[in-house]
Amino acid sequence: MVIGLEVHAQLNTSSKLFSSSPNQFGSEPNENVNFIDSGMPGMLPVMNFACIEMAIKTGFALNFNINKYSVFERKNYFYPDLPQGYQISQFEFPILTEGFINIDNEGNQKKIRIERAHLEQDAGKSIHDIDPKFSFIDLNRVGTPLLEIVSYPDLSSAEEVVSYMSSLRQVLMYIDVCDGNMQEGSLRADVNLSVRKKGGELGTRCEIKNLNSFKFIRQAIEYEYKRQIDVIENGGKIEQNTMLFDTSTGETRAMRSKEFSHDYRYFPDPDLLPVNLTQDQIDKVKTSVGELPQAKLDKFIKDYNVDKDIAKIITVEKQNAILFEKMISETDVKPKFIAAWLVGDIFAFIKENNLEVSSLNEKTKEITDLLKLVSDDVISNKAGKEILPKVLNGQGKPSDIVKELGLEQVSDSGELEKIIDEALIGEDENISKFQGGSDRVLGYFVGKCLKATKGKGNPKLINKILLERLKN
Amino acid sequence: MSDIDIKRISYLAKLKLPHEKEEFYANSLKDIIKWVDNLKKIDTSEIEPLHNVTEKTVSIRTDEINKSNSVDDVLSNAPERAQNFFKVPKVVE
Numbered sequence: 089m090v091i092g093l094e095v096h097a098q099l100n101t102s103s104k105l106f107s108s109s110p111n112q113f114g115s116e117p118n119e120n121v122n123f124i125d126s127g128m129p130g131m132l133p134v135m136n137f138a139c140i141e142m143a144i145k146t147g148f149a150l151n152f153n154i155n156k157y158s159v160f161e162r163k164n165y166f167y168p169d170l171p172q173g174y175q176i177s178q179f180e181f182p183i184l185t186e187g188f189i190n191i192d193n194e195g196n197q198k199k200i201r202i203e204r205a206h207l208e209q210d211a212g213k214s215i216h217d218i219d220p221k222f223s224f225i226d227l228n229r230v231g232t233p234l235l236e237i238v239s240y241p242d243l244s245s246a247e248e249v250v251s252y253m254s255s256l257r258q259v260l261m262y263i264d265v266c267d268g269n270m271q272e273g274s275l276r277a278d279v280n281l282s283v284r285k286k287g288g289e290l291g292t293r294c295e296i297k298n299l300n301s302f303k304f305i306r307q308a309i310e311y312e313y314k315r316q317i318d319v320i321e322n323g324g325k326i327e328q329n330t331m332l333f334d335t336s337t338g339e340t341r342a343m344r345s346k347e348f349s350h351d352y353r354y355f356p357d358p359d360l361l362p363v364n365l366t367q368d369q370i371d372k373v374k375t376s377v378g379e380l381p382q383a384k385l386d387k388f389i390k391d392y393n394v395d396k397d398i399a400k401i402i403t404v405e406k407q408n409a410i411l412f413e414k415m416i417s418e419t420d421v422k423p424k425f426i427a428a429w430l431v432g433d434i435f436a437f438i439k440e441n442n443l444e445v446s447s448l449n450e451k452t453k454e455i456t457d458l459l460k461l462v463s464d465d466v467i468s469n470k471a472g473k474e475i476l477p478k479v480l481n482g483q484g485k486p487s488d489i490v491k492e493l494g495l496e497q498v499s500d501s502g503e504l505e506k507i508i509d510e511a512l513i514g515e516d517e518n519i520s521k522f523q524g525g526s527d528r529v530l531g532y533f534v535g536k537c538l539k540a541t542k543g544k545g546n547p548k549l550i551n552k553i554l555l556e557r558l559k560n
Numbered sequence: 561m562s563d564i565d566i567k568r569i570s571y572l573a574k575l576k577l578p579h580e581k582e583e584f585y586a587n588s589l590k591d592i593i594k595w596v597d598n599l600k601k602i603d604t605s606e607i608e609p610l611h612n613v614t615e616k617t618v619s620i621r622t623d624e625i626n627k628s629n630s631v632d633d634v635l636s637n638a639p640e641r642a643q644n645f646f647k648v649p650k651v652v653e
Contacts (some may be wrong), residue, residue, distance in 0.1 A: 102623050102624065102625050103623050103624060103625045103626075108624060108625055108626035108627075108628075109625070109627070110620070110625045110627070116631070116644060117631075117643065117644040117645050118634055118635060118644050118645065118646070119631055119644070120633050121631070121634045122627070122628055122634070123628075123629065123633075123634070126634050134619055134620070134621045135618045135619065135621065136618045136620070136621060136622075137621065137622065137623070137624035138622070139623075140620070159611050164572075166574045167651070168646070168648045168651055181611075187641035214651060215645070216650065216651075216652055217643075219642070220650075221645075221650055221652050222640075222642070222647050222649065222650055223647075223648050223649060223651050223652075224642055224646070224647060224648075225645055225647075226645055226646075227634075227646070271623055328562070338653055351568075351572055353572070356611040356612065358612075360618055360640075361612050361614065361616055361617055361618040361619070362611045362617065362618065363617060363618050364617035364618075375603050444638055453597040472583035486632075488650075503570050
């Protein structure tokens with residue numbers, strides 16, 4: 089199968105693309121609508137420059153040509169969720185052309201070329217299921233700035249599409265142009281899919297509209313792929329169609345039985361002059377791009393010696409990486425050790441308590457103090473795990489909690505030796521078993537000694553002393 | 561000049577034309593196009609397309625919210641409303 093993707097990313101500006109209404113999700117119906125958004129006659133759109141800057145930023149992050157000259161055009165169609173009668177978009181002269189992104193394809197990198205990206209305004213929302221005879225229209229989303237990112241048909245499986253989409257999402261979130269919230273529709277994809285015999289000519293494509301989760305993208309692709317193959321194998325022909333994905337049945341179906349094909353009659357919007365950027369305006373944005381996910385990943389692996397899989401988990405989202413780097417900067421505990429705790433118990437705590445990762449940025453000092461106690465063997469790993477939630481819940485300084493609960497580990501070898509010697513009294517039979525080659529006995533002895541220390545003995549040290557004793 | 565598909569044009573413009581008027585409008589449009597086609601007599605092969613007659617760049621504003629009206633203002637011209645929604649004849653994809 090051959091797949092190209094059109095991804096719509098909502099830019100996370102304060103105000104809309106051409107009006108100063110709030111660009112905000114979850115407001116009351118029509119709360120964020122002014123006379124420009126509602127298409128009142130005589131209103132003039134005025135460009136929000138932050139949108140241009142975000143497009144430029146994306147241009148740098150996704151290796152695009154950033155075009156100094158771009159033109160807004162009208163895409164004409166009538167639908168009640170866009171009262172002005174046309175969508176303002178870029179057509180012949182988009183702001184970004186010829187970019188690419190590298191995706192991870194079963195451990196190998198694959199370069200996905202991106203044909204173009206352009207700015208356009210979103211439409212409103214129609215609600216059909218409140219009243220049987222009427223549709224209800226909420227125009228809050230009208231005019232929301234979108235960056236439409238159009239890939240070449242370089243993708244050839246559902247996995248690759250998901251990998252591409254998540255890499256794109258990651259970059260857009262890192263450079264802070266899109267919040268990446270797919271549930272709220274901040275990032276959605278139209279999938280263009282066709283099938284062909286290996287190496288054969290491209291087939292006719294169908295476009296599946298508006299997929300807003302990785303799960304739906306995967307399901308829709310798998311269903312549509314089978315559907316097209318079935319049609320062809322039964323001697324049929326694929327008709328070029330726009331499809332909808334029904335999330336309840338997991339099936340695709342053709343949208344709009346079109347009496348006439350669409351004709352959007354694009355033409356340059358006379359209300360908006362062409363965009364003419366100066367090199368200076370473009371250069372200014374470059375400094376704000378920041379470190380991209382791939383660079384962070386490489387750094388974590390090479391400079392901090394973090395395992396690849398763990399580094400990947402940390403770099404998935406920017407706030408993870410920020411938290412991690414903040415912790416590293418505040419302690420001499422090894423980054424690798426911190427990383428393991430971060431993706432383990434710390435993330436588990438965040439998930440359990442439904443927290444934002446960034447909420448821990450205030451608590452890094454306490455966390456690293458605790459990790460220091462563990463890595464210095466002052467307390468056991470187990471005790472560390474026990475204390476962590478208390479520290480994160482703000483129940484006190486790690487060292488105080490350790491004292492309070494009497495969790496300090498016995499790492500005094502003299503004391504441990506005494507305990508071990510006592511534990512070995514009357515164990516001649518087991519000792520000779522060990523010396524006869526039964527390793528299992530060692531576990532038994534470690535357990536016995538730990539019990540004698542009420543669990544506070546340093547297991548590493550106990551192990552070491554035991555071995556010395558037993559071998560003699 | 562290509563023929564005028566008046567049915568398609570009225571569909572795209574969301575205008576209902578009485579059947580007996582179709583020919584009249586088709587001919588009127590043809591006349592307009594014929595007149596505009598005069599422009600084709602000029603050789604523009606050496607001229608760059610121009611998207612706007614002024615050579616200025618788009619006017620911009622900073623990214624600030626300015627709420628200048630209420631929900632009621634926006635809904636006041638709607639033929640029908642339901643709570644704070646516009647209420648329109650059913651449109652289904």
